[in-house]
Amino acid sequence: MEHPAELPLLEVQDLRTSFITPDGVVPAVDGVTFSIARGRTLALVGESGSGKSVTAYSMLRLIQPPGRIVGGKILLRSARAGEIDIAKLGERSGTLYKVRGGLISMIFQEPMTALSPVHSVGHQIAEAILLHQRTSKAEARRLTIEMLAKVGIAQAEERFDQYPHELSGGMRQRVVIAMALVCRPELLIADEPTTALDVTIQAQILGLIKTLQRELGCSVLLITHDFGVVAQVADDVAVMYRGRIVEHGPVRAVLKNPQHAYTRALLDALPSRRARVA
Amino acid sequence: MTESPAAPLLAVRGLSKHFTVKNRGPGAAATRLIRAVDDVSFDLAPGETLGLVGESGSGKTTTARCILRALDPTGGSVLFQLPDGRTVDLAKLSDRALKPVRPHVQMVFQDPFSSLNPRMTVGAIVGEPLVIHGLARGADLEARVAEVLRRVGLKPEHRVRYPHAFSGGQRQRIGIARALIMRPSLIVCDEATSALDVSVQAQVLDLLKELQAEYRLTYLFVAHNLDVVRNFCGRVAVMRRGRIVELAPTAQIFAAPQHPYTRILLSAVPSPDPDVPMNFQVAEELAKLDAG
Numbered sequence: 001m002e003h004p005a006e007l008p009l010l011e012v013q014d015l016r017t018s019f020i021t022p023d024g025v026v027p028a029v030d031g032v033t034f035s036i037a038r039g040r041t042l043a044l045v046g047e048s049g050s051g052k053s054v055t056a057y058s059m060l061r062l063i064q065p066p067g068r069i070v071g072g073k074i075l076l077r078s079a080r081a082g083e084i085d086i087a088k089l090g091e092r093s094g095t096l097y098k099v100r101g102g103l104i105s106m107i108f109q110e111p112m113t114a115l116s117p118v119h120s121v122g123h124q125i126a127e128a129i130l131l132h133q134r135t136s137k138a139e140a141r142r143l144t145i146e147m148l149a150k151v152g153i154a155q156a157e158e159r160f161d162q163y164p165h166e167l168s169g170g171m172r173q174r175v176v177i178a179m180a181l182v183c184r185p186e187l188l189i190a191d192e193p194t195t196a197l198d199v200t201i202q203a204q205i206l207g208l209i210k211t212l213q214r215e216l217g218c219s220v221l222l223i224t225h226d227f228g229v230v231a232q233v234a235d236d237v238a239v240m241y242r243g244r245i246v247e248h249g250p251v252r253a254v255l256k257n258p259q260h261a262y263t264r265a266l267l268d269a270l271p272s273r274r275a276r277v278a
Numbered sequence: 279m280t281e282s283p284a285a286p287l288l289a290v291r292g293l294s295k296h297f298t299v300k301n302r303g304p305g306a307a308a309t310r311l312i313r314a315v316d317d318v319s320f321d322l323a324p325g326e327t328l329g330l331v332g333e334s335g336s337g338k339t340t341t342a343r344c345i346l347r348a349l350d351p352t353g354g355s356v357l358f359q360l361p362d363g364r365t366v367d368l369a370k371l372s373d374r375a376l377k378p379v380r381p382h383v384q385m386v387f388q389d390p391f392s393s394l395n396p397r398m399t400v401g402a403i404v405g406e407p408l409v410i411h412g413l414a415r416g417a418d419l420e421a422r423v424a425e426v427l428r429r430v431g432l433k434p435e436h437r438v439r440y441p442h443a444f445s446g447g448q449r450q451r452i453g454i455a456r457a458l459i460m461r462p463s464l465i466v467c468d469e470a471t472s473a474l475d476v477s478v479q480a481q482v483l484d485l486l487k488e489l490q491a492e493y494r495l496t497y498l499f500v501a502h503n504l505d506v507v508r509n510f511c512g513r514v515a516v517m518r519r520g521r522i523v524e525l526a527p528t529a530q531i532f533a534a535p536q537h538p539y540t541r542i543l544l545s546a547v548p549s550p551d552p553d554v555p556m557n558f559q560v561a562e563e564l565a566k567l568d569a570g
Contacts, residue, residue, distance in 0.1 A: 047475040048446075152561075169334075198333035198502065200560045203546035207558030225475065228505075228548030232556045252552045269480040270550055271505040 007077055008035035009219050010059075010187055015072035015087070017051075017058045028054040028067065030243035036187070036236075041213065041220040043230040043251070046240035047266070055240070056189050056223045060100050061086060078103050078186055102132040105180040107209075109192040111172035115164040121175045122148070122160030125182055132183045147178040151208060170201035174208065181212055188213070191223040206233055227270060231255055239263045285359055286321040287463060287496050288345070293318040293354035293369070294520075295337075295344050314340040316520035318354070322464070327490070327497040329511030329528070331504060333543075337520040342466050342500050344369070346385055347376055358383065361463060381411055384457035388469035390449030394441040400427070401437030404455045411460075422459060430455045431485060447478035451485065458489060468500045483510055504547050508532055516540045538567050 017029040029051045036042045044052045057063050059074060074086040081095070081103060089096040108114040116124055125147060126140040135143070141160070148156035151174040164172055173193065180188060190209065194202035210233060213220055222234055230237050231251060238248040239262065247260040258264045267273055295315040301307055315337045322328055332338045344351040347368055356368040358379070366379055384407075387393035394403055405423045408414040414422055424434035430451040441449055450470065457465050467486070471479040483506070489495055501507050507514055508528060515525040516537065524537040535541045542564060545557035557563070 199546045203558055203560040227550040231550045231552045232548040255552055269477040271509040
């Protein structure tokens, strides 16, 4: 590896993403700093409007006007492409295209909207391969089927030609994961990946993300509102409130001994905690 | 039918709802029967909260809808005790006979965004049930709307505003006010707090508890979130594939689940305590359960 092990894969410094509206400037992300080491999982947790999703979308420069990144650095120390400050890349830069879906990929919350309804699932995964790698169509098909099998889809060969509406919610999320991981990203961003799923399906998908992460050695930025998911899946956690990180640390330390009043309030609002108090 | 004083408010017996769906593809039979609700029975005592939990497709919402007669059940009975002591079978009443009964059974919906008409003021939304049933108008209507808004933690002056001006938690309070204004004895809450952030969810659950104590309400609480049910319900019925697989007091369901499906379901919930590991092998265990 060309970078010393002690330098984190992703280092976000004083990130500021604002929405410039006629009623004024809304600082959705207001000076956020965090880092993720190789192979680690950081959970960004907070309630609606805390800025966690805007932070995630900023990593891929997916913020649409009237929003924009107004300050800070997003340093990606890629083993494949060297050090990149994503915040500084031009909108049409080739490096940005390489980052999106290649070095960093994303799993979205709603698998039905993340997939195109008019293309077969195999086609959609193979497209990612053809965009980012020099391969033949036949090779892309082979890699796709291999990936579908890896995410636990039985009869992957037949599934290749099926459309999203023919699959269950859990199957669709497996397809989305296959699509995200097929190009071997160094960082996977998962934005509420199991919020739309039943609890038994959630358990399978979270287990799958953990297994594949270990196998592929990528880092994960997990966006969630669920402290249960944080406790079971992440190594580190950053609690967001009103565009800022109010508390940051190893999962066990933060959940067992929260220092910030907001973290404590959030944990106390959990039905399971309330039950214990009552 | 004779009733003793200890009679349940609601007695559901052998309730079923079947749907016929068309099959596609060659070699398939033309139609197939989906047993969305399949021989479901339970009692609701006055003033209690029963949680109806299960995953998508388990039949919990269809059960709730059959009780409210938003759907016509295929079979079974839903015996409901009116405030005057008479008992009616909600499953068999005609639409006309149902109307005077409806005020006593109200519903709070899941989605605070789609369940409120964006073109109506909050006052019109909350007062509409009284208007439809011809129970109040004019100054009396205004006064009752203002009172119920205050009771759910909103301000009487909010009645001239439209739903878009309110947050998710406030909208859910509007939905609760609309149900409460009829002074029902039974409220069916269908995933009433699922769309809310945890801190807001806690406030809405607290409100529901206060209202229950004050008005002696009975809740049928349909939910997929086992954590919420644990704190809120006295008893829990676990549904899978249209049937109740287990019904027991909440503490017992969580401490000593009897049915293997309940055990698997509980083990899949990610605990916020890092020292309580969740079960990632759910798929294998469910497959084993189905194989018998």
